Amino acid sequence: MFLSLPRAATALAVGLATVVATAVSPAAAHTRSWRDISPAESNGTVLFDVESAGGATWAVGRHSDTTTRTFTPVAMRWTGTGWQAPPQPADEGHLDDLAIGAPDEVWAVGTRFETAGESDGEQARALLQHWNGTAWSEVALPFPEGADDTSLSAVDVDARGSVWAFGGYADAAGQYVPALFRGDAHGGGAWTRLPANTGLNWVSQLEAGPGGVVHAIGDGISRFDGTSWTKQSLPPALDGALFDGIEMRTTNDVWAVGHIRDENLWRRPVVVRYDGRAWRTVRTPAETGQLYDITFDGSGRPVIVGETQDPAVNPAGNYVLTTGPQGLLTRTEDPPGAGFLYGAATDAAGRVWTVGGASGAEGGVSPAAYAGIRR
Structure with a gap:
């Protein structure tokens, strides 16, 4: 998940082709x-x-304060009555993505900052950490010898318990090389480096499905069949779209959300859906919004979260799309106290969780953490 900072994309005019107008089920209009x-x-x-999985719910992010530290990683566990933040293995850095296989198999990825030397300042390194039910510990990945500027942006756990982590590094020539790793779910298992040539310039999230099939999203969508990657064909009007959230309901029902630059709206929300044959656009409101994550509630309805920086759309900054009375995605929910929203999940009871920053952001920076839940 990323903060609301501009990213390189092609500005396109309003108007999306190949729109699926009835791709979702109707919901009550309230x-x-x-x-x-x-x-x-x-x-x-x-x-x-x-x-949220197996009765465990976690949230990750970062904290900044008035000390000389840039950021400190944050990982919080819901206890049933409040949030608990166990000690972190890295003193400086941030956590961006999270996956839960079981209450004692929780994984998080991000960046740690290390002091490189008196003249070199701080150096960023990939951070993968594992919760074993008692404590967090850092896990080393088999980056090639001599790899520099290592990074991790996405992690997921599949139904078999395998852990997938995506990142990259700089080789001896200083060129960026993507990296995909797979390991077993039991903390001390061996890790394998797999092909990572997704065809994307960057990856924000992974979705590991049945049979070793993995989807990666970023400046497009790519699919890994266990051997090689295939960049997916999207509707032409979505050339330049950027994706931050993905949810695989079945092999032939995959959703991805993000935004596209728009000459009139600045950023327009984008939702696409794969039906087993092709990726098609799902209609979204023609208003300023950027989508970061998607989940499905206990009734099977999509809940998509993000942000808007248009006070006419929502002065609090949060942007939530769900299905309206005609079965189209619409903005009818406004979680109290919420500002920009970056993550969403559904627990075994069908409750929807969302996290991000509290309302009252100044300059795109939220004043405090936000977490919300709905049945």
Whole structure:
């Protein structure tokens, strides 16, 4: 999940071709009840992802304060009554993505900062960490010898318990090389480096499905069949779209969300859906919004979260799309206290969780962490 900072994309005019107008099921035309469960005393903190599985719910992000440290990683566990933040293995850095295989098999990726030397300042390194039910520990990945500027941006756990992590490094010539790793779910297992030539310039999230099939999203969508990657064909009007969230409901029902630059709206929300044959556009409101994550509630309806920086759309900054009375995606929900929203998940009880920053952002920076839940 990323903050609301401009990224390179082609500005396109309003108007999307190949629109699926009835791709989702109708829902009641009313705002559902959200409850603010934001962590206490979280000024300077923002949460980028939330996941819930096996009765465990975690959220990750970063914290900044007035010390000389740039950021400190944050990982919070929901106890049933509040958030608990166990000690982190890295003193400086941030966590961007999260995956849960079981209550004692939780994984998070991001960046740690290390002091490179008196004259070189801080150096960023890939950070992969594992929760074993008691404590967090850092896990080393088999980057090639001599790899520099290592990074990790995405992690997922598949149904078999395999862990997938995506990142990259700089080779001896200083060229960026993508990297994909797979390991077993039991912390000390061997890791394998797999082909990572997705055809994308960057990857924001992975979705590991049945049979070793993995989808990667970023400046496009790519599919890994266990051997090689195939960049997916999207509707031509989405050339330049950027994606931050993906959800695979079945092999032939995959959703991805993001945004596209728009000459009139600045950023327009984008939702696409794969039906087993092709990726098609799902109609979204023609208003300023950027989408970061998608989940499905206990009734099977999509809940898509993000942000808007247009006060006429929502002065609080949060942007939530769900299905309206005609079965189209619409903005009818406004979680109290929420600002920009970066992550969403559904637990076994069908409750939807979302995290991000609290309302009241200045200059695109939220004042504190936000977490919300709805049935």
